[in-house]
Amino acid sequence: MPIHARSATHLDANAASNELWPLFRWLAPLIFTLVYLSIGVGPAAGQTAADSTVTVLWTASGDDGNTGTATSYALRYRTVGVTGTDTTSWWNAATSVTGLPAPHAAGATDSMKVRGLTPVTTYYFVLRVADEVPNWSGFSNIAVKTTSGDTTPPAAVADLAVTATTGTSISVRWTAPGDNGATGTAKSYDIRYSTSAITASNWSAATQPTGEPAPAAAGTAQTYTITGLTPSRTYYIAMKTTDDAGNISVLSNVPSGTTADTIAPAPVTDLSLNPDSEPADWTVQAGPEIQMASDAR
Numbered sequence: 001m002p003i004h005a006r007s008a009t010h011l012d013a014n015a016a017s018n019e020l021w022p023l024f025r026w027l028a029p030l031i032f033t034l035v036y037l038s039i040g041v042g043p044a045a046g047q048t049a050a051d052s053t054v055t056v057l058w059t060a061s062g063d064d065g066n067t068g069t070a071t072s073y074a075l076r077y078r079t080v081g082v083t084g085t086d087t088t089s090w091w092n093a094a095t096s097v098t099g100l101p102a103p104h105a106a107g108a109t110d111s112m113k114v115r116g117l118t119p120v121t122t123y124y125f126v127l128r129v130a131d132e133v134p135n136w137s138g139f140s141n142i143a144v145k146t147t148s149g150d151t152t153p154p155a156a157v158a159d160l161a162v163t164a165t166t167g168t169s170i171s172v173r174w175t176a177p178g179d180n181g182a183t184g185t186a187k188s189y190d191i192r193y194s195t196s197a198i199t200a201s202n203w204s205a206a207t208q209p210t211g212e213p214a215p216a217a218a219g220t221a222q223t224y225t226i227t228g229l230t231p232s233r234t235y236y237i238a239m240k241t242t243d244d245a246g247n248i249s250v251l252s253n254v255p256s257g258t259t260a261d262t263i264a265p266a267p268v269t270d271l272s273l274n275p276d277s278e279p280a281d282w283t284v285q286a287g288p289e290i291q292m293a294s295d296a297r
Contacts, residue, residue: 167259
């Protein structure tokens with residue numbers, strides 16, 4: 001069998017290919033596997049607004065390339081994409097996901113739920129894999145997902161009305177709005193009153209009473225009595241509604257009511273007699289006698 005001479009250039013190229021192969025065999029499985037994200041939305045305990053949960057899925061690579069079982073994963077995310085080809089700087093600034101699962105055997109599907117994300121926000125995810133040494137894989141492809149979430153506030157109350165007043169209280173009635181517009185059940189009410197007409201700009205200066213009722217299902221008639229008011233004074237009342245995602249309705253209509261006048265005049269405390277005055281004669285004086293002329297002689 002004849003032996004063919006090979007050029008130095010050809011040998012250098014083969015050598016370079018052999019040196020790059022370990023990196024390629026790590027990188028190749030990741031380039032095409034981190035391709036799917038699903039999303040679910042639910043409130044996190046202790047939070048005033050609902051957060052978003054993204055489930056990231058990928059196909060496991062191996063301990064050596066695409067064989068065996070790797071040792072660990074590193075998954076990171078940001079709300080900005082990679083600038084140019086500088087994935088390393090992006091990675092160093094990204095947020096690390098904790099609690100990642102141990103890798104399964106090569107070819108299996110692994111996943112991770114990333115919780116606590118902001119609704120209606122675009123996130124970029126990148127994954128790396130390590131073996132027991134650890135030798136780290138290259139960066140995966142970038143998976144992109146925009147989270148969903150509750151961005152619909154409750155409808156504004158449009159029929160807030162004063163139903164009764166006393167000297168120190170005003171009762172109001174309204175129809176409950178919903179959690180999303182006019183459907184569902186909202187989370188809380190914020191009722192306020194002021195002696196000046198309430199607007200969006202002076203809302204924060206109005207007084208908030210205590211003991212406001214919890215919202216009922218949309219369409220339910222609800223009532224509340226504001227107490228501790230001053231008699232014979234006009235008050236303006238308004239309200240806003242908040243849902244469990246922290247969305248706040250716009251200002252309601254603004255009715256007014258006047259508390260009853262229950263304050264009587266103060267008693268006189270300095271009644272006395274003028275010492276220089278004549279004694280009072282309480283006898284009714286008779287009028288002068290009137291004589292009528294007659295023809296009698």
